[in-house]
Amino acid sequence: MNKVIETILNHRSLRQFEDKPLTDEQIKTIVSCAQAASTSSFIQAYTIIGIKDIEKKRKLSEIAGNQEHAAKNGHLLIFCADLYRHTIIGEQEQKDVTVSVESTEKFMVAMIDAALAAQNAALAAESMGLGICYIGGIRNNLEEVKKLLKTPERVIPLFGIAVDYPTYITGQKQRLPFEHVYHVDEYQQDAETYLRQLKDYDEVISSYYNERTGGKRKDRWTEQIAAMLERQSRMDMKGFVQKNKLDLQ
Known part of the structure; x- marks a missing residue:
């Protein structure tokens, strides 16, 4: 078993960090690895926003349900589905790209591109001895996140990844058979x-x-998941996506 596979199989979400800022070199390495991920038809439909500002981290932490690790970490990366640049490309090249950009297919491409990039980033960070935790809680209030990060139309913040040196290593949850x-x-x-x-x-x-x-x-896994799915959450997501001129066709 090589080191890459060992790193992948050793993954766990970590939430207790040193709160030690990452170096610019570390950040560049992680983001470069994210960019090395596969991307559908070379469209590269995502943007990564790195959060260094302590107050912005605090506000994002509150939105995410007061998750402490979202506020106290070495660096917080926000992964966004991004078709804004493709609208600009259409204008630059004098091509009508609106129908494609607003299609469900391109919406899915942007989601997938961002997820692939994020997993590359997570693996890179873990291979550097850092711990990570995905933060989907930013979707609790995307309108506030959009204002905080000043994202334009056709950009949707999807989730964050908190990165830092861990102070406590949790046990690993076994996956489905x-x-x-x-x-x-x-x-x-x-x-x-x-x-x-x-x-x-x-x-x-x-x-x-x-x-x-x-x-x-x-509690059992099926018990946990059924209870989670019974509680309706973030049911405003379709409206937010359409308001931002994505997935309209």
Whole structure:
């Protein structure tokens, strides 16, 4: 097993940091690795906003549900789906790109491009001995995030990544069984097998929580996810996306 695979398989979300600013060289390396990710048709439909300002970090932390690691970190990267530059490109080249830019397909491309870039950034940071944590909570109030970051139309802040030197390494949550995620040739739909795999995984996750919390928590994964999905959250997202002139077709 090589070091790249070891780094990937050792991933865990870390939230306790030294609060030590990253160097400009470290930031450039991480962002350059993000840019090295695959991008659909070379469209490069994303932008990364690095947050150094302490007050902006604090405000983003509040929006994200007062997550302390969003405020106290070595650097906070905000990944945005970005089709604004492509509108400018259309104007520069005197081409009508509006229909394409406002299509669901290009909306998905921008989401995927940003996610691929972010995972490259996360892997790069972890390979440098840094810890990371994704912060999707910024989507709790995208109108405020948009004002804070001054993003133009056709740009959507998707999530943040807090990066820093960790002070505490948590245990690692085991993922779903390989056979449950990886299907050969077609989607396997045997209900009995499917439910058995989920039941087995429930036992693994319940044991993990029980051990980690000293018996204070032992909920099952399916119980946790069903409760989360039952609570409707961020239901204004479609309106925000359309207001910013994305995914209108």
